[in-house]
Amino acid sequence: MPTFDYAPAPESPSIVDIQPSYGLFIGGEMVEPVDGTRFKTVNPATEEVLSEVVAAGPEDVDRAVAAARAAYDGAWSRLSGRDRGKYLYRLARIVQERSRELAVLESIDNGKPIRESRDVDVPLVAAHFFYYAGWADKLAYAGFGADPRPLGVAAQVIPWNFPLLMLAWKIAPALACGNTVVLKPAETTPLTALAFADICRQADLPPGVVNIVTGAGETGRTLVEHRGVDKVAFTGSTEVGRQIARSVAGTRKKVTLELGGKAANVVFDDAPLDQAVEGIVNGIFFNQGHVCCAGSRLLVQESVADELLAGLKRRLTTLRLGDPLDKNTDIGAINSAEQLDKIRMLSEIGETEGAERWSPPCELPERGFWFPPTVFTGVSQSHRIAREEIFGPVLSVLTFRTPTEAVEKANNTPYGLSAGVWTEKGSRILWMAQRLRAGVVWANTFNRFDPTSPFGGYKESGYGREGGRHGLEAYLDV
Numbered sequence: 001m002p003t004f005d006y007a008p009a010p011e012s013p014s015i016v017d018i019q020p021s022y023g024l025f026i027g028g029e030m031v032e033p034v035d036g037t038r039f040k041t042v043n044p045a046t047e048e049v050l051s052e053v054v055a056a057g058p059e060d061v062d063r064a065v066a067a068a069r070a071a072y073d074g075a076w077s078r079l080s081g082r083d084r085g086k087y088l089y090r091l092a093r094i095v096q097e098r099s100r101e102l103a104v105l106e107s108i109d110n111g112k113p114i115r116e117s118r119d120v121d122v123p124l125v126a127a128h129f130f131y132y133a134g135w136a137d138k139l140a141y142a143g144f145g146a147d148p149r150p151l152g153v154a155a156q157v158i159p160w161n162f163p164l165l166m167l168a169w170k171i172a173p174a175l176a177c178g179n180t181v182v183l184k185p186a187e188t189t190p191l192t193a194l195a196f197a198d199i200c201r202q203a204d205l206p207p208g209v210v211n212i213v214t215g216a217g218e219t220g221r222t223l224v225e226h227r228g229v230d231k232v233a234f235t236g237s238t239e240v241g242r243q244i245a246r247s248v249a250g251t252r253k254k255v256t257l258e259l260g261g262k263a264a265n266v267v268f269d270d271a272p273l274d275q276a277v278e279g280i281v282n283g284i285f286f287n288q289g290h291v292c293c294a295g296s297r298l299l300v301q302e303s304v305a306d307e308l309l310a311g312l313k314r315r316l317t318t319l320r321l322g323d324p325l326d327k328n329t330d331i332g333a334i335n336s337a338e339q340l341d342k343i344r345m346l347s348e349i350g351e352t353e354g355a356e357r358w359s360p361p362c363e364l365p366e367r368g369f370w371f372p373p374t375v376f377t378g379v380s381q382s383h384r385i386a387r388e389e390i391f392g393p394v395l396s397v398l399t400f401r402t403p404t405e406a407v408e409k410a411n412n413t414p415y416g417l418s419a420g421v422w423t424e425k426g427s428r429i430l431w432m433a434q435r436l437r438a439g440v441v442w443a444n445t446f447n448r449f450d451p452t453s454p455f456g457g458y459k460e461s462g463y464g465r466e467g468g469r470h471g472l473e474a475y476l477d478v
């Protein structure tokens with residue numbers, strides 16, 4: 001039962017200019033593929049075809065790597081850090097200037113609410129470029145030696161959940177350190193990366209410093225296995241991460257992997273419960289739960305479990321699901337039919353294994369890919385919905401009695417990307433943070449990102465850090 005109705009407030013799609021088909025961005029120009037084919041990309045909220053993009057073939061990838069190598073050996077490596085920084089500042093400012101267009105395009109291509117692409121994704125993209133622009137002429141003071149050298153050509157493969165933000169996380173530190181890149185966006189979300197290609201052109205970035213090749217897994221595999229790349233950076237599933245780790249073993253390539261997660265969001269009995277409810281909602285329903293660090297396991301202290309769950313369910317009935325371009329929308333579309341199938345399958349297994357499933361009354365649009373916010377109670381640690389990454393708007397609730405039990409349950413996962421702690425006690429926050437095996441621990445907040453703060457995982461969540469001073473190391477020969 002929504003608290004009150006809003007009139008629709010849709011952002012206008014007329015600000016974006018989507019071409020009927022795109023080429024590849026190689027050597028500073030949009031070029032036709034040599035051996036690539038074309039495939040359609042759809043709007044997940046409507047299933048309408050948006051455009052046709054290239055699935056780059058081996059020769060296309062080869063050309064992109066050659067262009068990146070030529071730029072690395074040529075203009076880019078002769079620039080001072082200060083001049084590289086100027087380009088990065090320019091990219092950051094153009095992202096800001098074109099922020100509305102980029103936000104609308106991201107929502108159309110990905111299905112995420114405009115409120116999020118406008119207020120979270122795109123501002124963080126600009127912040128990332130600004131932040132690493134600042135490092136470009138200060139690498140000697142970053143703690144990696146007096147004159148740290150770049151690696152060369154970076155092959156970067158990114159997922160569909162934060163398309164432009166993941167691009168920024170990859171490209172900004174690579175360029176700041178003096179590398180050149182070939183980036184492959186995910187097959188379902190190529191459009192903002194292609195818009196970024198236009199931004200590179202607009203910024204007069206030297207040709208070949210950034211190359212964008214679209215395509216699916218096969219293009220990604222060809223790129224990371226290419227002998228001409230010096231560095232591989234991947235964000236995506238643990239399964240593909242494993243394949244990549246195997247394929248680069250025994251080569252000179254330096255590699256960073258940002259993989260999945262199954263984060264615990266731990267609520268103690270002394271936590272401000274209303275605030276915790278907001279944090280839980282943000283933790284798992286932000287971006288339809290398509291977040292590697294999502295708080296997908298709620299661990300709540302038994303004595304406050306009933307009260308917290310009642311508050312959470314009340315709050316969930318007020319969430320608005322629907323048109324991603326509507327400024328009132330909280331929950332947008334699931335990114336693809338494939339991902340929707342996976343969420344449905346794991347949710348059905350949750351029921352079969354005996355957990356209790358609940359969703360607020362919520363009407364799903366007829367076309368497009370949709371899944372209602374869902375809460376499972378009565379979940380035990382052995383249930384698949386407590387162990388596997390669902391990557392959707394699905395929360396599994398478990399309880400605990402003591403802090404020690406909370407730590408044991410939180411760490412009982414093959415992943416280790418993030419965690420949340422809700423308590424009024426500062427000492428308990430520190431006690432928990434020391435024991436949680438997670439790259440990021442949020443206290444009385446969740447899903448907060450900042451370019452100055454390193455991000456990355458333990459165990460099967462991957463290795464290496466992105467963001468902050470730590471994020472420079474992945475792109476330097478140290």
Ligand code: NAD
Binds near residue numbers: 184220241244
């Ligand atoms: P994926 O790992 O298959 O895809 C991520 C990227 O890797 C895409 O660009 C894809 O084209 C590319 N890719 C696929 N196979 C490749 C290969 N063999 N070599 C090189 N690149 C390859 O992820 P997905 O299939 O889109 O999603 C599956 C699951 O992965 C999700 O359900 C979720 O659990 C997880 N996931 C995690 C993240 C994250 O941010 N950590 C992001 C997306 C997906």
Ligand code: MG
Binds near residue numbers: 217
């Ligand atoms: Mg896949």
